Amino acid sequence: MNPGNNQRLYINEVATRDGFQMEGHFIPTDDKIALIDQLGTLGYAKIEVTSFTSPKAIPALRDGEEVMARIARQPGVVYTALVPNLRGAERALDVHIDEFNVVMSTSETHNLSNLRMTREQSFAQLAEVIGLARGANVPVNVSLSCVFGCPTEGEVPQETVMGWIDRFAALGVKGITLCDTTGMAYPTQVQTLCGAAMARHPGLEFTAHFHNTRAMGLVNTVAAVEAGIRRIDMSLGGIGGCPYAPGATGNVATEDVVHMLQCMGYDTGMDLDGLLAAAAQVGRLVQHDLPSQLPRAGHRLTRHQPPADFPEIVARAAARDAKRDTTETLS
Ligand code: COA
Ligand code: ZN
Secondary structure (H helix, E strand, O other): OOOOOOOOOOEEOOOHHHHHOOOOOOHHHHHHHHHHOOOOOOOOOOEEEEEEEEEEOOOHHHOOHHHHHHHOOOOOOEEEEEEEEEEHHHHHHHOOOEEEEEEEEEOHHHHHHHHHHOHHHHHHHHHHHHHHHHHHOOOEEEEEEOOOOEEEOOOOHHHHHHHHHHHHOOOOEEEEEEEOOOOOHHOOOOOOHHHHHHHHHOOEEEEEEOOOOOOOHHHHHHHHHHOOEEEEEHHHHHHOOOOOOOOOOOEOOOOHHHHHHHOOOOOOOOOHHHEEEEEEHHHHHOOOOOOOOOOHOOHHHHHHHOOOHHHHHHHHHHHHHHHHHHHHHHO
C-alpha cells in the first residue's frame, strides 16, 4: 500500500465506444450526446466517443458523425474515436476528432474476424491513415488487440506484440494501447509486457486496456500502474466487449477502478460522485444490470446502521459486565 503517493494517472472513458458497440439495442443519438456532455466535466483525460466502423459491422455506432458533431467539447479533454480503415479516417476527419484511435489485432485470426483483413492488410491501410492524420495534424494512438492472448489462437508471443509496436513506432504514432480484449491477462504477464514495451519505446505514450472477463481486471490495473503505466481505459458500469471476439465481456468499470486508485493515493483527477451518477445513467440507457460493484456497495467508508436490536445488544453487554463486577467484588 502506498497511501502517500500522489502520482497522476490519466483516465480514459470507453463506455460510449467499447461499451455501446456491444449493446443489443440502439441507444438514441440524443442520449449518447447527453451522456458524453455529462462525462466532459468529470476529469477524464480522454473520452472515446464512438467508432467510425462499418455500420454493418457495428450498427450500434452508426451515428458516429452526428454524435461527434453535436457534443459540447470541454477544453483539456481529448475526444477520440476508433478508426479501423481509410474510410473511417475520412469520416473522422470530417467531424474534426482530436485523435485517431486506430485499431488492429496482434492475432491474425482475431484481426480477420474483427476487421476482415489480414494483419498486413490492416497495417498497410493504417499506414495510409497515419499519413492522412499527419497531413491534418491529428495525433494517432494505436489500440493493439489481443496482446495478452487471443480467444482462438491462445498465447500471442511477446515478440509478435513487440514487432507490431516497433512497426507503428517507426511510423511516428503518439501512443499505443495494450488491449486485453477478452480478459486473458494476469498480473505478472502485465508487469512483464508493459515493462518491456515502455523500456523499448520510452518516447511512446502507453495505455492499458483491460476487460474483467476472468475477474483479474482490477489486479491487472494495479500491475500495470506499478509497472509505470499512467493511462488507463475503463468503461462506466463495466459494460463493453468486442462483438467479434468469442466470450468477450465488459471492461474494468470506471467507478470501481477510480475508487480503488483513489484509495491507494493516486491522483486520478476524477470526480467519483459524478462517476456514480453517470454510471446510473449508463444503467438506464442500456436497460440491464451492470457488472460494476461500487454502485451496489458504496465507497469503502460508507457507513451502515447497526442491527435494529443494537440497543438491546449493548444493554445486555453492559449487564454482563455489571454482573461480573458484582461477582468479583463479592469474591
Ligand atoms: N465506415 C463506414 N462504412 C464503411 C467503412 C467505415 N469505416 N469501411 C467500409 N465501409 C463500407 C464500404 O463503403 C462498403 O459499403 P458498400 O457495401 O455500401 O459499398 C462496405 O462497408 C464494405 O466495405 P469493405 O471495405 O469491403 O469492408 P468490410 O466489409 O471488409 O469491413 C471493416 C471491414 C473494417 C470496415 C469492418 O470489418 C469493421 O468496421 N469492423 C469493425 C469491428 C469493430 O469495431 N470491432 C470492435 C472494436 S475492436
Ligand atoms: Zn476493449
